[in-house]
Amino acid sequence: MLKKSKASKLVSKLICGVAVTLSFIASAAQEVNVYSYRQPFLVQPLFDQFTEQSGIKVNVVFAKKGMAERLAREGEYSPADILLTTDISRLIELYDRGLLQANHDKVLTDAIPAQYRAQDNSWFALTTRVRNIYSSKRLGVVEINYEDLADVKYQGRICTRSGKHAYTVALVASMIAEHGEADTLIWLEKFKANLARKPQGNDRGQVQAIHQGLCDISLGNSYYFGKMLKNEQQKIWADGVNINFPNQANRGAHVNISGMGLAKYSPNVDNAKKLMIFLVSEYAQQLYAETNMEYPVRVGVVPSKLVASWGEFKADSLPLEIIAKNRTLALKLIDKARFDL
Amino acid sequence: MIEKQKNRRWRGASYFIALTLMIPVLVMLYAGINASNELFIHLWQTVLPDYIANTLILGVFVVLLSVIFGVISAAVIVHTNVVGKNALRWLLMLPLAMPAYLVAYLYTDMFDYAGPVQRALRAWFSWQSPSDYWFFDIRTLGGASVVIALVLFPYVYMLARTAFEQQDQNLLRASRLLGLSAKQSFYKVALPLARPAIAIAASLVLMETLADFATVQYFAVNTLTTAIYDTWLGYNDLASANALASILMLFILFAVVSEQRARAGQTYQSERPNKNHQLIKLTMIQQLFASGFCWLLVIAGFILPFILLLFMAWQYSNIAQLQALLPTGINSIKIAVWAASLTTFFALLLVLFQRLSHDRWRALPMNISGFGYAIPGTVLAMAMLATFAPIDHAINDVAKYFSLPTPGLVLSGSIFAIIFAYVVRFAAIANGTIDSGIKQIPKSIDYAPASLGVGLFTMLRKIHLPLLKSSIFVAWLLVFVEAMKELPAVLLLRPFNFETLSTQVYQLISDEMLEQGALGAILIVLLGLLPIIWLNRAKTGNGEEEV
Amino acid sequence: MKKRNSNQLEIKKLCVSLQGNDILSEVNLSLASGDILGLVGPSGCGKSTLLNTIAGFINQSHGELIVGVLGVGEHDDGELLIITPEHNVAPEHRNIGMIFQDYALFPHLTVEQNIIFGINKLSKRVQQSRLKNLMHLLKLTNLEARFPHQLSGGQQQRVAIARALAPQPKLLLLDEPFSNIDARLRNELMLEMRQLLKNLNISAIFVTHNKDEVFTFADKIAVMHQGHILQSGCPAAVCQQPNNWQVADFLQLGSWLPVKQISSTQFQSALGKINISKEGKRDTALQQLLLKPQYIELSQLSGSAQGKVNVRVDNISVTEQGYHYLLSSLVVDELAFDQLSFYSNELFSLGQTLMLVIKEHKFVMFIPTTIQAAG
Structure with a gap:
């Protein structure tokens, strides 16, 4: 075996390593810690701006899965101050597990309409994103509802990503709120029967498929359209489709949010509150919406030119809590319809 | 062999390590007990049977293909005079450096209906729609199996090649003189003798495949891991997710153990193996097939995806990006070196205990310490949190009680947790590699030094370690390369502002922008290549006779 | 058939x-x-x-x-x-x-x-x-x-x-x-x-x-x-x-005794002169005589007679054919040897000097150049 001294050296080195990490964590001077479900590079410009203005350093950890679990396990010793999510369900999950605390700051409540924050102000939306229906330019201008995805006239002409994806699940949850469980299941089954191919790929991939003539209709979030238009190679795909806001004649288009919450055991509450206020400021809202091609929630802030060019739309006024509440049921229906298989 | 007192201490150390590595697994099993029946019934009535079927088919296909790819290429390299074998010898290991999720992303993109290949075909033949022609659908079980096998077959290749190289060539000669042709001798002698090594490699491939989530997701293939993530993230039922992961793990272990049973007691080594390989002279046509086969594997498993990455990097990257990636790359290397060194050290301890102890259950610590490889990375990370968070809480509670400043999350929120997770996850790789290495050393060597009055540790230092040197190195290398690629554990367990190359690449892939992450991906691959190339240089050639 | x-x-x-x-x-x-x-x-x-x-x-x-x-x-x-x-x-x-x-x-x-x-x-x-x-x-x-x-x-x-x-x-x-x-x-x-x-x-x-x-x-x-x-x-x-x-050496057919031709029918060795019946080509070079143990015997002349002792006992071992001795010559010139095999039923002591003679037999000799050439 290796010599004892070597082994003990290893151990001491390990302890050293831990100690270094420790001091790194403990040396909290002017900081705020963010657990983010959203890719940091999408929010980094905002944080840089915040640091510049306030002198408070922003630390970020990003993961798409398991952040709530980590926060819960860490409990009262968690270093997290702010949670950023890209989906209402994640936000509600954090809320339901008691991992958030309310922030009644008037600046926040004034800036954000009641529809886009928790009743007890423990979470706030930052932007909204629409679940659009893209249609091929070959079809011309279409008036379309989510319900039409089950229409037999689109048989073999629809592409979509996995039914298990959070965006699809949220849409199904809103359908349940509108039509009830039984009808939603029928809708899902007919929708599945209309698919040109088994659910696969991502939202951009569906647009690419339309461009290539594999299908004519697809589901996709609004901001991907903007991002494709800005990408040299993908622009030709996006040029082949129209972006449609569904259900404009009735309840309005399904909307999801990206949002934030203040962690229950936030160690840097003051800094965290400063960051939250910053994130809903007109400047930040503008920048955030601009970089991500999303719709700002703050009243009076306009989306980017490109986003605005897609036109005004009516959003479904269904409370976001209901979407989150119907989530599990939605997933069950998707399983029942064997949507992905 | 080992004397009583040392045996006791060693046993203590072995069980301590093994049980420590088992803790997250036990935590997962325990958490699974609270699984809800209702959810299981729902899943069983809807999608679970299909998921299970897919899991089985995927496992069987990937293992079969990896074995076919790996064994044939190893046989060609060791037993024939194929042209360019000196290059192919190590080129065939390169696909290991390619993260499977990357290759999956690239290939699904490329062979998709809207991908460049089918676009070009349509343009060329003026086809209009899918009904005009047939093209294989990459997003199927078959497509997933082939692509996953393309990046995992090097495990089989490496271990099978070593086994073939170490075999006593007199056995093959004996077979020839008993009337069997070179080919028949290979099937009836060389292949069965390499079975333990191939089995170890196949079990690594199986575990890696079935615990994988990201890769199969690109292929739109739903397996048991899909169900695990659905139950956890969709139904918010972590307990049931743990139960499913436990079932998956037990299923994999069952497959591995039954294979081991089937070949129990068949260990053998010549005292003076004849290593003069009779190279089979290939005819022109055979040369073409043999080298074509090997090159195809190298190209499909490495060169093509690598070129695609280079191409993307060329289009989308700049020097500033590269500079920004440097500290990230250093983080990656740091944790990969730690993980590789610790894992290899523990594996050596456990494998030698298994070899030298008289205990009836001496193989137990080694076997149980490898369970972690059969658990999906994110589930393991969850278990890691469940393991360390309580300890952290205790530490902080104590500090609070004595009115000391609380140290924060010493274990669960630091790179300690990441490295621990890696050790748990990759122990199976290091154990398997070193174990298959020690099986090549004749048992009689264990007794020899005692008769010379040499102590146990002197014997290990002077005999076993030098003989195991290459296995130890291969084990280290494999864990290093895997650790460079590993994603879920580091993603979930890292401290603030701690990026590795894989988290960096993942960020961009998850936003459907691999192009921007191509540079990082290239760095992962290159850093994984370095030790492979180094390994090849360190390897001395074998004596070979052309016949 | x-x-x-x-x-x-x-x-x-x-x-x-x-x-x-x-x-x-x-x-x-x-x-x-x-x-x-x-x-x-x-x-x-x-x-x-x-x-x-x-x-x-x-x-x-x-x-x-x-x-x-x-x-x-x-x-x-x-x-x-x-x-x-x-x-x-x-x-x-x-x-x-x-x-x-x-x-x-x-x-x-x-x-x-x-x-x-x-x-x-x-x-x-x-x-x-x-x-x-x-x-x-x-x-x-x-x-x-x-x-x-x-x-x-x-x-x-x-x-x-x-x-x-x-x-x-x-x-x-x-x-x-x-x-x-x-x-x-x-x-x-x-x-x-x-x-x-x-x-x-x-x-x-x-x-x-x-x-x-x-x-x-x-x-x-x-x-x-x-x-x-x-x-x-x-x-x-x-x-x-x-x-x-090489053949004789490899098969260990006997010991090597250096000899030198002194006349057309006579060779000189450390164990005395050897007479060969057949006249061979005269060669002044040193040659090696293959000497099998059975062709050596103790001189019947006792030590007090005019005979001289010519070998010393260096090593003794017991075998089924009696005692086996390794002997070296007393002379130290070019004809000296140091590993002559000899069997006897009589027990001698280490260092004891003896007088040996070679029996008449068909002598087999090789010229050392052959050794050089072959070795």
Whole structure:
């Protein structure tokens, strides 16, 4: 075996390593810690701006899965101050597990309409994103509802990503709120029967498929359209489709949010509150919406030119809590319809 | 062999390590007990049977293909005079450096209906729609199996090649003189003798495949891991997710153990193996097939995806990006070196205990310490949190009680947790590699030094370690390369502002922008290549006779 | 049926070179049907290469191998395999059996599977009857289901023999077959095996570096050195008349005594003058006389007479032929020697000086230049 001294050296080195990490964590001077479900590079410009203005350093950890679990396990010793999510369900999950605390700051409540924050102000939306229906330019201008995805006239002409994806699940949850469980299941089954191919790929991939003539209709979030238009190679795909806001004649288009919450055991509450206020400021809202091609929630802030060019739309006024509440049921229906298989 | 007192201490150390590595697994099993029946019934009535079927088919296909790819290429390299074998010898290991999720992303993109290949075909033949022609659908079980096998077959290749190289060539000669042709001798002698090594490699491939989530997701293939993530993230039922992961793990272990049973007691080594390989002279046509086969594997498993990455990097990257990636790359290397060194050290301890102890259950610590490889990375990370968070809480509670400043999350929120997770996850790789290495050393060597009055540790230092040197190195290398690629554990367990190359690449892939992450991906691959190339240089050639 | 009674194997001007080195040069050898040939020589002399070339694992660069294959299948008449560098024959088609030094038993197969490995194309009935015969012949009964690692060394060797004999080869190659066997068992095994080969009329070539094995086991001997066959023939003849210093030295046929010619019929040595009957070519160079112990005796003249002591006892050991002494000469000139073997029933003490004389016999002498040339 290796010599004892070597082994003990290893151990001491390990302890050293831990100690270094420790001091790194403990040396909290002017900081705020963010657990983010959203890719940091999408929010980094905002944080840089915040640091510049306030002198408070922003630390970020990003993961798409398991952040709530980590926060819960860490409990009262968690270093997290702010949670950023890209989906209402994640936000509600954090809320339901008691991992958030309310922030009644008037600046926040004034800036954000009641529809886009928790009743007890423990979470706030930052932007909204629409679940659009893209249609091929070959079809011309279409008036379309989510319900039409089950229409037999689109048989073999629809592409979509996995039914298990959070965006699809949220849409199904809103359908349940509108039509009830039984009808939603029928809708899902007919929708599945209309698919040109088994659910696969991502939202951009569906647009690419339309461009290539594999299908004519697809589901996709609004901001991907903007991002494709800005990408040299993908622009030709996006040029082949129209972006449609569904259900404009009735309840309005399904909307999801990206949002934030203040962690229950936030160690840097003051800094965290400063960051939250910053994130809903007109400047930040503008920048955030601009970089991500999303719709700002703050009243009076306009989306980017490109986003605005897609036109005004009516959003479904269904409370976001209901979407989150119907989530599990939605997933069950998707399983029942064997949507992905 | 080992004397009583040392045996006791060693046993203590072995069980301590093994049980420590088992803790997250036990935590997962325990958490699974609270699984809800209702959810299981729902899943069983809807999608679970299909998921299970897919899991089985995927496992069987990937293992079969990896074995076919790996064994044939190893046989060609060791037993024939194929042209360019000196290059192919190590080129065939390169696909290991390619993260499977990357290759999956690239290939699904490329062979998709809207991908460049089918676009070009349509343009060329003026086809209009899918009904005009047939093209294989990459997003199927078959497509997933082939692509996953393309990046995992090097495990089989490496271990099978070593086994073939170490075999006593007199056995093959004996077979020839008993009337069997070179080919028949290979099937009836060389292949069965390499079975333990191939089995170890196949079990690594199986575990890696079935615990994988990201890769199969690109292929739109739903397996048991899909169900695990659905139950956890969709139904918010972590307990049931743990139960499913436990079932998956037990299923994999069952497959591995039954294979081991089937070949129990068949260990053998010549005292003076004849290593003069009779190279089979290939005819022109055979040369073409043999080298074509090997090159195809190298190209499909490495060169093509690598070129695609280079191409993307060329289009989308700049020097500033590269500079920004440097500290990230250093983080990656740091944790990969730690993980590789610790894992290899523990594996050596456990494998030698298994070899030298008289205990009836001496193989137990080694076997149980490898369970972690059969658990999906994110589930393991969850278990890691469940393991360390309580300890952290205790530490902080104590500090609070004595009115000391609380140290924060010493274990669960630091790179300690990441490295621990890696050790748990990759122990199976290091154990398997070193174990298959020690099986090549004749048992009689264990007794020899005692008769010379040499102590146990002197014997290990002077005999076993030098003989195991290459296995130890291969084990280290494999864990290093895997650790460079590993994603879920580091993603979930890292401290603030701690990026590795894989988290960096993942960020961009998850936003459907691999192009921007191509540079990082290239760095992962290159850093994984370095030790492979180094390994090849360190390897001395074998004596070979052309016949 | 016409039987070829001549040679089972003929090797003509066989040359082998590996990586540019000549390992075998112009080797000629023939082996009569049913004969056992012992191939001896120091390590590295090329004997293993020769065996491997015959087996077909190495290709010759020049020369010819002719393997006689008797009545197989439809070829009722004897058939000859003529193997040249241009016309190679794969090992599996040479109908040659081989027993390896470590036996090379297939570890993953049972004793039974090992033995029928080479005959599994034959009908089950034939397989079983051969298996039964061989198991009986080699006293392996009841070991069918064992794996090789569960057998003793002697049993493993028997399995190896049975496996090699199962396809009924006419030529058997044995690579140091007895080197792993306990010395006490070895003799017994060799005799058994010899009997077996004779009964089955199988020709055999076996390689060894132990001359005693040759004398027990072989009908013929061939001594190799540096890729050449120095001498071959029946063991007794080679012992009596080694044609070469290397042959005599390797076979340890006696001690070397330096001698110098002083007249046409007389040589001078440290043990006195030697008279040869036949007048040879006069040569003033120092020569080496091969002196076998049986041709040396104690001088009958007692020490007090005019005779002079000429050797001193350096070493004593006890053997079945009496005491064995190693003696050195008292003179220190060019005729001095230091390792003369001598047997006597009388016990002398270490350091004691004796007077030895050489009996008249057919003297065998080599000129040292030969040693130089060969060594």
